[in-house]
Amino acid sequence: MTVAFAIEAADGAARRGRLTLAHGSVATPAFMPVGTAATVKALTVEQIRATGAEMVLCNTYHLMLRPGAERIAALGGLHRFMNWGGPILTDSGGFQVMSLAQLRAIDEDAVTFRSHIDGSSHRLTPERCIEIQRLLGVDIAMVLDECTSYPATIEVARESMARSMRWAGRCRRAFADRHGHGLFGIVQGGVHPELRRESAEALRAIGFDGYAIGGLAVGEGQDEMLRVIEATVPHLPAEQPRYLMGVGKPDDIVEAVRRGVDLFDCVLPTRSGRTGQAFTWDGPLNLKNARHADDPRPLDEHADSPASRDYSRAYLHHLVKANEILASVLLTWHNVGFYQALMRELRAAIAGHRLAAFAQAFLSRYRASSPAV
Amino acid sequence: MTVAFAIEAADGAARRGRLTLAHGSVATPAFMPVGTAATVKALTVEQIRATGAEMVLCNTYHLMLRPGAERIAALGGLHRFMNWGGPILTDSGGFQVMSLAQLRAIDEDAVTFRSHIDGSSHRLTPERCIEIQRLLGVDIAMVLDECTSYPATIEVARESMARSMRWAGRCRRAFADRHGHGLFGIVQGGVHPELRRESAEALRAIGFDGYAIGGLAVGEGQDEMLRVIEATVPHLPAEQPRYLMGVGKPDDIVEAVRRGVDLFDCVLPTRSGRTGQAFTWDGPLNLKNARHADDPRPLDEHADSPASRDYSRAYLHHLVKANEILASVLLTWHNVGFYQALMRELRAAIAGHRLAAFAQAFLSRYRASSPAV
Numbered sequence: 001m002t003v004a005f006a007i008e009a010a011d012g013a014a015r016r017g018r019l020t021l022a023h024g025s026v027a028t029p030a031f032m033p034v035g036t037a038a039t040v041k042a043l044t045v046e047q048i049r050a051t052g053a054e055m056v057l058c059n060t061y062h063l064m065l066r067p068g069a070e071r072i073a074a075l076g077g078l079h080r081f082m083n084w085g086g087p088i089l090t091d092s093g094g095f096q097v098m099s100l101a102q103l104r105a106i107d108e109d110a111v112t113f114r115s116h117i118d119g120s121s122h123r124l125t126p127e128r129c130i131e132i133q134r135l136l137g138v139d140i141a142m143v144l145d146e147c148t149s150y151p152a153t154i155e156v157a158r159e160s161m162a163r164s165m166r167w168a169g170r171c172r173r174a175f176a177d178r179h180g181h182g183l184f185g186i187v188q189g190g191v192h193p194e195l196r197r198e199s200a201e202a203l204r205a206i207g208f209d210g211y212a213i214g215g216l217a218v219g220e221g222q223d224e225m226l227r228v229i230e231a232t233v234p235h236l237p238a239e240q241p242r243y244l245m246g247v248g249k250p251d252d253i254v255e256a257v258r259r260g261v262d263l264f265d266c267v268l269p270t271r272s273g274r275t276g277q278a279f280t281w282d283g284p285l286n287l288k289n290a291r292h293a294d295d296p297r298p299l300d301e302h303a304d305s306p307a308s309r310d311y312s313r314a315y316l317h318h319l320v321k322a323n324e325i326l327a328s329v330l331l332t333w334h335n336v337g338f339y340q341a342l343m344r345e346l347r348a349a350i351a352g353h354r355l356a357a358f359a360q361a362f363l364s365r366y367r368a369s370s371p372a373v
Numbered sequence: 374m375t376v377a378f379a380i381e382a383a384d385g386a387a388r389r390g391r392l393t394l395a396h397g398s399v400a401t402p403a404f405m406p407v408g409t410a411a412t413v414k415a416l417t418v419e420q421i422r423a424t425g426a427e428m429v430l431c432n433t434y435h436l437m438l439r440p441g442a443e444r445i446a447a448l449g450g451l452h453r454f455m456n457w458g459g460p461i462l463t464d465s466g467g468f469q470v471m472s473l474a475q476l477r478a479i480d481e482d483a484v485t486f487r488s489h490i491d492g493s494s495h496r497l498t499p500e501r502c503i504e505i506q507r508l509l510g511v512d513i514a515m516v517l518d519e520c521t522s523y524p525a526t527i528e529v530a531r532e533s534m535a536r537s538m539r540w541a542g543r544c545r546r547a548f549a550d551r552h553g554h555g556l557f558g559i560v561q562g563g564v565h566p567e568l569r570r571e572s573a574e575a576l577r578a579i580g581f582d583g584y585a586i587g588g589l590a591v592g593e594g595q596d597e598m599l600r601v602i603e604a605t606v607p608h609l610p611a612e613q614p615r616y617l618m619g620v621g622k623p624d625d626i627v628e629a630v631r632r633g634v635d636l637f638d639c640v641l642p643t644r645s646g647r648t649g650q651a652f653t654w655d656g657p658l659n660l661k662n663a664r665h666a667d668d669p670r671p672l673d674e675h676a677d678s679p680a681s682r683d684y685s686r687a688y689l690h691h692l693v694k695a696n697e698i699l700a701s702v703l704l705t706w707h708n709v710g711f712y713q714a715l716m717r718e719l720r721a722a723i724a725g726h727r728l729a730a731f732a733q734a735f736l737s738r739y740r741a742s743s744p745a746v
Contacts, residue, residue, distance in 0.1 A: 037691070037692075037695045037697060038688070038691065039692060039695075039697050039699045041697065041698055041699070042698040042699065042702070043699070044679070044680075044699070044702065044703070045683075046679065066691065066694065066695060067666065067687070067690075067691045067694075071666070071667060071687070074667065075667070075669055075685060075687050075688075076669070081685070081687070081688055081691075082688065083679075083683045083684055083688070274698075293440065293444070294444060294447065294448070296448055296449070306417070306419065306456075307417075310456050311456055312448060312454070314440070314444070314448050314454070315411070315448075315454055315455065315456070317440075318410070318411065318439065318440045318454075319410075319412060321439065321440075322410045322412075322439060324410060324412050324414065325414055325415040325647075325698060325701055325702070326412040326414070326415065326416070326417070328698055329415070329417065329698070329702065330417070
């Protein structure tokens with residue numbers, strides 16, 4: 001294995017670990033802010049670092065289309081391109097092809113699609129997917145998979161999962177081990193426990209540096225998502241990192257950590273920051289709401305971040321109403337900072353063997369609020 | 374006088390000074406970034422400070438309409454509202470009423486207009502203009518004036534200027550001296566030297582903490598603008614600060630400093646930063662241009678600012694093409710930093726009695742480039 005993962009403490013199924021990669025180490029459970037097009041939208045790298053985030057995710061689909069993997073390689077790789085010195089994980093592009101591209105078609109060899117940017121035609125094989133992620137020079141690459149549609153019959157889910165497993169094998173063969181650079185497999189199988197187990201076992205047989213749970217947060221609801229996690233985790237290697245892709249809301253993350261997940265990514269804190277929504281320990285707030293217009297309180301007076309501490313809700317309301325760029329900057333900065341603070345609290349709770357109490361206290365306070373007022 | 378201005382060095386008509394105000398002191402010649410709606414668009418206050426900017430300008434017109442002067446006062450004043458601890462100057466709103474508001478009408482008592490935001494009706498007298506700026510708590514307030522249209526016959530320009538002088542007297546009476554808070558008069562008179570002299574003398578007779586030259590950069594061209602400055606400056610008190618409103622391009626500023634101007638503001642560095650334009654010592658660049666797509670050089674490797682030094686032109690080109698918020702952030706940060714670096718160079722050149730040589734070297738290099746490629 002070229003990726004080192006050390007489990008430093010455990011509390012029930014949850015683990016407090018450290019993932020060591022080519023560009024640094026990451027305390028887990030960790031949340032990766034999403035930097036789709038080589039930028040965590042609205043934030044400078046100094047602001048990302050100030051939140052405590054140690055690793056970011058970028059999207060292979062977006063970067064292969066613009067500015068192009070060969071161009072980024074010629075400019076010294078993705079880390080240098082975006083001026084982010086810490087670890088980077090890229091997804092494989094499979095999910096975005098399904099959700100964003102046009103005229104997509106899957107055959108056994110590859111996925112073919114047209115760019116949502118300029119209509120140009122592209123063909124992504126498992127081998128090309130790995131080549132792109134190598135050109136980018138990322139710390140963790142993901143295998144190309146097919147994100148099974150939801151809902152799907154067990155027959156459709158099985159066929160889709162089986163192809164993803166064949167593609168996982170091709171990705172593994174295309175990926176030569178390099179010190180500190182790792183490749184993660186992705187468990188598919190829809191909401192069917194037996195398919196998830198089968199997929200997990202297929203991936204273990206191939207052997208990866210870590211194992212992702214894919215195809216969730218696509219409309220199945222939190223209860224179903226947690227059931228799938230519970231049905232999958234026991235079939236993954238205990239000593240390797242587990243990554244729940246594209247999840248999620250703060251309460252999703254707390255529940256998934258309790259079930260043994262180590263890594264997360266989601267656009268929620270960044271996307272919400274651009275639409276006037278702020279996450280707080282008392283639930284989400286919608287800063288557009290007129291009730292904030294005269295409120296002198298900051299979003300979180302106890303936070304380290306200037307965005308959370310140094311600006312009144314009244315000012316943030318004003319910036320949102322005036323459609324100012326600084327609204328997106330400050331709310332994104334605050335939200336990413338909130339997610340990182342939550343992960344710090346979760347790590348401390350695991351190390352202190354008090355995760356159940358922390359989770360109960362967090363969830364009851366967080367869920368007591370009305371949604372986004 | 375409640376505003377202290379010390380001239381520390383002179384070189385020809387140019388002065389190197391220090392303006393001391395309620396919220397700090399400002400080395401002059403100084404450029405104020407424009408923070409229209411209580412935010413220098415796209416920048417945090419930490420980024421503004423990092424450029425070396427010591428003072429910002431906000432727009433009375435925008436703030437009176439949204440979020441309202443009384444609301445800002447209740448929240449502790451404009452400095453606290455926008456989390457900017459340094460000096461703030463507000464314009465009077467007169468210029469924006471003419472350029473932005475709807476259904477405007479001027480009579481001897483006031484200007485009446487409809488808000489461009491919600492169509493609400495407002496009446497701005499000289500006395501209300503001063504009251505608003507007091508509620509905001511700014512370091513320097515400006516008198517309400519009428520920005521004479523361009524071109525204007527001498528009769529129209531005289532009548533407009535004469536009303537502005539009567540309003541200047543009303544503003545002065547409405548403004549009670551407060552320690553460190555100052556009021557500046559505004560010279561009008563179009564492009565007519567005799568009207569400019571008459572206006573300057575009328576303002577001196579009233580007595581202000583500083584004197585602005587208004588009604589320029591409205592289409593008259595640089596040569597005409599410089600002629601008006603030359604015709605105005607000799608009639609202003611030598612020991613008080615001179616402020617050229619709304620100017621300008623880097624070469625405008627160099628030429629105006631040589632003619633004795635101490636203060637500037639302009640939306641150019643911030644607005645250009647949101648449209649892909651970057652200022653450099655070799656002239657402006659348009660980062661949208663495909664020739665930057667593979668360029669590994671930063672905008673200015675010798676600059677202190679991360680925005681200027683730590684990102685390639687290729688990356689900035691990518692961000693601009695992808696319409697990313699970070700493009701606006703980094704280019705605005707760079708541009709405001711460039712303007713501040715130019716002001717530092719100008720101050721050092723005056724102190725070293727080498728302004729003419731500096732100006733010649735700067736202008737020949739800056740103007741040698743093709744415009745914005």
